[in-house]
Amino acid sequence: xxxxxxxxxxxxxxxxxxxxxxxxxxxxxxxxxxxxxxxxxxxxxxxxxxxxxxxxxxxxxxxxxxxxxxxxxxxxxxxxxxxxxxxxxxxxxxxxxxxxxxxxxxxxxxxxxxxxxxxxxxxxxxxxxxxxxxxxxxxxxxxxxxxxxxxxxxxxxxxxxxxxxxxxxxxxxxxxxxxxxxxxxxxxxxxxxxxxxxxxxxxxxxxxxxxxxxxxxxxxxxxxxxxxxxxxxxxxxxxxxxxxxxxxxxxxxxxxxxxxxxxxxxxxxxxxxxxxxxxxxxxxxxxxxxxxxxxxxx
Amino acid sequence: xxxxxxxxxxxxxxxxxxxxxxxxxxxxxxxxxxxxxxxxxxxxxxxxxxxxxxxxxxxxxxxxxxxxxxxxxxxxxxxxxxxxxxxxxxxxxxxxxxxxxxxxxxxxxxxxxxxxxxxxxxxxxxxxxxxxxxxxxxxxxxxxxxxxxxxxxxxxxxxxxxxxxxxxxxxxxxxxxxxxxxxxxxxxxxxxxxxxxxxxxxxxxxxxxxxxxxxxxxxxxxxxxxxxxxxxxxxxxxxxxxxxxxxxxxxxxxxxxxxxxxxxxxxxxxxxxxxxxxxxxxxxxxxxxxxxxxxxxxxxxxxxxxxxxxxxxxxxxxxxxxxxxxxxxxxxxxxxxxxxxxxxxxxxxxxxxxxxxxxxxxxxxxxxxxxxxxxxxxxxxxxxxxxxx
Ligand SMILES: Cc1cc2nc3c(=O)[nH]c(=O)nc-3n(C[C@H](O)[C@H](O)[C@H](O)COP(=O)(O)OP(=O)(O)OC[C@H]3O[C@@H](n4cnc5c(N)ncnc54)[C@H](O)[C@@H]3O)c2cc1C
Numbered sequence: 001x002x003x004x005x006x007x008x009x010x011x012x013x014x015x016x017x018x019x020x021x022x023x024x025x026x027x028x029x030x031x032x033x034x035x036x037x038x039x040x041x042x043x044x045x046x047x048x049x050x051x052x053x054x055x056x057x058x059x060x061x062x063x064x065x066x067x068x069x070x071x072x073x074x075x076x077x078x079x080x081x082x083x084x085x086x087x088x089x090x091x092x093x094x095x096x097x098x099x100x101x102x103x104x105x106x107x108x109x110x111x112x113x114x115x116x117x118x119x120x121x122x123x124x125x126x127x128x129x130x131x132x133x134x135x136x137x138x139x140x141x142x143x144x145x146x147x148x149x150x151x152x153x154x155x156x157x158x159x160x161x162x163x164x165x166x167x168x169x170x171x172x173x174x175x176x177x178x179x180x181x182x183x184x185x186x187x188x189x190x191x192x193x194x195x196x197x198x199x200x201x202x203x204x205x206x207x208x209x210x211x212x213x214x215x216x217x218x219x220x221x222x223x224x225x226x227x228x229x230x231x232x233x234x235x236x237x238x239x240x241x242x243x244x245x246x247x248x249x250x251x252x253x254x255x256x257x258x259x260x261x262x263x264x265x266x267x268x269x270x271x272x273x274x275x276x277x278x279x280x281x282x283x284x285x286x287x288x289x290x291x292x293x294x295x296x297x298x
Numbered sequence: 299x300x301x302x303x304x305x306x307x308x309x310x311x312x313x314x315x316x317x318x319x320x321x322x323x324x325x326x327x328x329x330x331x332x333x334x335x336x337x338x339x340x341x342x343x344x345x346x347x348x349x350x351x352x353x354x355x356x357x358x359x360x361x362x363x364x365x366x367x368x369x370x371x372x373x374x375x376x377x378x379x380x381x382x383x384x385x386x387x388x389x390x391x392x393x394x395x396x397x398x399x400x401x402x403x404x405x406x407x408x409x410x411x412x413x414x415x416x417x418x419x420x421x422x423x424x425x426x427x428x429x430x431x432x433x434x435x436x437x438x439x440x441x442x443x444x445x446x447x448x449x450x451x452x453x454x455x456x457x458x459x460x461x462x463x464x465x466x467x468x469x470x471x472x473x474x475x476x477x478x479x480x481x482x483x484x485x486x487x488x489x490x491x492x493x494x495x496x497x498x499x500x501x502x503x504x505x506x507x508x509x510x511x512x513x514x515x516x517x518x519x520x521x522x523x524x525x526x527x528x529x530x531x532x533x534x535x536x537x538x539x540x541x542x543x544x545x546x547x548x549x550x551x552x553x554x555x556x557x558x559x560x561x562x563x564x565x566x567x568x569x570x571x572x573x574x575x576x577x578x579x580x581x582x583x584x585x586x587x588x589x590x591x592x593x594x595x596x597x598x599x600x601x602x603x604x605x606x607x608x609x610x611x612x613x614x615x616x617x618x619x620x621x622x623x624x625x626x627x628x629x630x631x632x633x634x635x636x637x638x639x640x641x642x643x644x645x646x647x648x649x650x651x652x653x654x655x656x657x658x659x660x661x662x663x664x665x666x667x668x669x670x671x672x673x674x675x676x677x678x679x680x681x682x683x684x685x686x687x
Contacts (some may be wrong), residue, residue: 115630129635131644137634184428191677193661235622242651246428246659247453247505250498250652257499260651268630274569 003213005071013071015142016050020079026255029080033133033258036087041083046104050085054094059101066090066154067216070161074209077266078164080259082134084108084118090158092121095147108140111148113271114155132265134258153215155270156223160212160230166263167205167230167237173256174198174244181246188244197240204233221283224276231273234263301351301362302369308346309377317342320380324549325642325656327649329381330502333459337417344414349388357396357404358412364594368544375548381507382545383459387411387418389545391464393537397531398521407483421451421465421484421508422531429662432475432528436510438467438482445469445482447490447510453656457493457506460486465510466531469524479527483519485594491512500640500648500666524600538657543590543609544563547583550617551647554583560643562672566627575623582616602669614653621650 005013023041031038053069055061069090071154076086092105108114108121116128116137124136145151175198178189188194207209208229215222239261249256267273283289299307313321317339321330329336343349353359362370375527382388392411395403410416427433436449447467457463463484470478486493490513494518495503522530558576561567567576586609593605624643625632632644654660668674 036522116634129638130641131633131635182426183428183433185430188429191661193664239651243654243661246655247423247652250655252497252499252501260499264625264647265633266623268633272629273626274566274571274629277571278569298312 003210005068009068009071012053012062012064012068013075013246015048016072017075017078019044019048019050020075020081022154024081029082029255029258032082041081041085045083045085045089046272051089051093051105052101053089055096055101056098059098061093061101066094066217067159067213070157070212070216073158073161074168076164077162077262078169080134080166080169080262082132082262084121086158086162087118087121091151091154095145095151096155109145109148109151110141110143111151111155111270112142112144113148113152113275114269115121116269124223130265132261134262135265142194152270153219153223156227156276157212157215159266159270160208160215160226163230163234163263163266164208165203166259166266167201167233169259170237170241170256170263171198171205173199174241177248178244178269194244197246201233201237201240204236208233221280221289224271224279224283227271227276228273231267231276234267238263300369301360301366302373303369305348305677306373306377308348309373309383312342312346313377313379316366321378322552322642323380324375324378324552325646325649326381326549326575327498327500327502327504327643327645329383329456329459333383336380336604337414337459339380340382340384340414340417342414345386346413349384349414350392350412351406353392353396353408353412357408364591368591371544371548374545375552378552382548383456384411384414384417385545386420386456386460387416387462388462390420390534390538394521394534398533400518402518403483403521407462416462417456417460418462419454419457419460419486421454421463423453424450428676429659431531434466434468434479436467437467437481438465438469439471440469442470442572445480445517445519447482447484447513447515451508451510451511453496454460454493454506454508455504457486457508458495458503460488463508464521464534469527473525476528476650478525479531481521481527481530482515483521484513484515488513499651525529535657543586543613544594546613547587547590550583550586550613550620553643554579555618555625556642557627558621561627564627564629566629572623572627575619575626579616579620579623582612582619586613586616605669607663609668610658611660611667612652614657614660616656617650617653621647 028038049062052061053064053072055063057063073086073090088105091109092107095109096105106121108117117140119127119136119138122138125140128137128139130137148191155208178194179187211222211229212226215226241256242260245254245256247252317335320335320339323331347360350359350364351370355361364408386619388411392408395407424434424436424471425590427436436451438445438447447465449467451465454463463486465482465484466479467482468478469480490511493510494507496505497503498505561572561576566572589605589609625647628643669676
């Protein structure tokens with residue numbers, strides 16, 4: 001099994017990343033929190049082909065596999081994009097009917113694994129406030145779409161990908177802070193107690209990404225594995241990042257909280273830890289799993 | 299009637315009516331709810347003699363035994379009493395004044411604390427003196443019988459609701475580290491002091507920056523002598539690890555109860571992983587409790603025992619885990635706010651993110667345990683590790 005992206009795929013992911021990082025700046029996030037008007041990214045999503053990443057070529061899309069979308073979702077997580085872009089491009093579009101793809105799509109798929117959806121994707125629904133000040137949610141209608149099972153897989157994988165993007169962002173912010181902040185006459189990053197923690201998170205991120213990609217390629221139990229691993233990574237990343245920031249990390253002015261809150265919000269989406277862990281347990285213990293050597297990619 | 303029974307009866311008769319809104323509001327981070335009522339409630343407790351029950355009788359306390367103090371705290375929590383707005387004065391400063399203060403200071407400051415009418419906050423941390431507390435730069439100099447204070451404190455909890463602040467400042471020109479410091483008692487309501495709230499990630503502002511620009515206090519408003527500020531500051535932290543842990547554990551016990559209740563209600567308690575974590579949290583709660591009881595006697599003297607070094611990291615880490623357990627028991631609904639506000643368990647989660655930071659971070663605690671309790675060599679970093687408030 002080859003995990004590597006082709007050059008073209010990698011270019012696509014890099015371009016998306018450059019766009020997200022360039023547009024969804026910290027300033028833009030702060031403005032959104034403050035309720036100020038910010039740039040509308042949707043025309044650019046469309047123009048850059050980002051909405052059609054997974055749409056069939058016949059409909060003008062790029063027909064890329066889910067694993068490429070996972071790479072893009074990670075980049076969106078890193079940049080803290082709050083528009084439901086990943087949702088549209090990675091979940092709604094690949095499950096849309098052919099005719100639907102000719103026009104703009106603004107709807108979310110229904111699944112009981114995802115009780116709240118972005119308000120812009122629902123015609124109506126009771127407003128709910130998220131722990132993440134950048135998300136506007138409504139209660140989703142009850143029930144499951146016809147393709148809900150597949151949507152659940154896409155949802156879990158792409159949420160996991162966003163979570164490791166967020167984790168990497170928190171590590172990067174913490175590294176910058178730990179180089180800059182001095183105590184005892186030294187950068188705090190020079191203390192092993194600080195740098196070892198960040199090294200641990202970084203290791204965990206690097207070990208989580210492949211299982212997310214495997215899940216995107218093969219589905220199956222890897223999906224549950226991916227979401228659990230990503231939740232654990234994101235929780236560790238946020239715990240570590242706030243610790244490294246000391247009192248500063250607990251404030252509203254320091255932007256870390258925006259990324260922590262996004263991570264906490266996404267942990268429960270498309271199946272919380274209990275849900276996915278239970279599936280994994282059943283898989284291993286109830287006879288479905290083929291164990292032992294020779295089962296590397298199952 | 300035992301003190302416990304007497305207090306329980308008093309709570310039944312008095313903690314009701316207008317104070318009903320405060321019931322169960324003991325979770326830290328919840329201070330912004332009904333701040334005015336909380337202060338009135340303190341006066342109510344004070345009037346009836348329920349502040350400083352453990353202080354010696356000569357200073358207006360009840361001279362209660364350890365058992366009675368435990369009973370008192372348990373009853374308070376069992377009745378759902380709110381977080382104590384006066385806790386910094388009652389459980390940190392007052393024991394320090396009783397142990398190290400002059401008779402004049404006892405007469406001047408203890409009555410206001412006891413009556414629940416005067417509130418204190420803790421001015422230790424500065425922008426560049428966090429973990430490295432001894433790097434304090436705020437200066438105090440004597441002029442015409444008054445201390446003049448210049449500088450800045452940060453992260454000062456509840457300064458906006460307080461009347462006084464105790465400040466550790468540098469009194470000897472050119473001194474560094476733990477030397478040359480002084481422990482001052484300063485009135486907040488004066489021209490030379492400005493308090494600016496810092497918004498927390500929870501959206502509320504429970505801590506503040508406090509700026510001193512020619513603030514004053516009288517020459518005699520210092521505890522200990524010039525150069526003894528460090529010793530007094532550390533002794534105060536010793537009291538922090540003492541009696542106040544009992545009340546805190548009652549709060550923990552109540553939070554734990556709420557989590558178990560929710561788990562039973564929403565079915566999370568069927569989940570074997572959640573069950574294990576709940577059982578583990580319970581075990582930790584009991585371990586903390588019995589360890590605290592064992593170390594309390596020693597803490598009453600303001601001395602740090604070896605267990606004292608360890609209790610902070612133990613409870614802080616336990617509580618941080620409890621916050622995560624609460625979120626996992628809530629499941630997907632943990633993401634959403636009822637009525638646009640964080641509910642109690644979400645507040646618990648958010649606030650417990652800071653437990654491993656304030657009062658000495660976990661990293662600093664480990665250094666202290668390794669270096670002081672185990673006697674291991676100091677990390678090569680110049681100044682020694684300090685305990686932080
Ligand atoms: C909610 C809250 C309430 C507070 N209330 C008060 C109050 O009322 N009064 C008051 O005076 N202060 C208060 N504080 C301040 C608190 O005591 C400090 O935040 C704490 O001491 C850490 O200092 P810092 O924030 O400057 O972090 P820093 O000291 O900058 O630490 C940043 C990171 O570096 C690590 N680090 C630093 N030095 C070392 C080392 N030598 N070895 C290993 N790791 C190290 C720390 O562990 C931490 O992870 C409060 C803080 C919070 C969060």
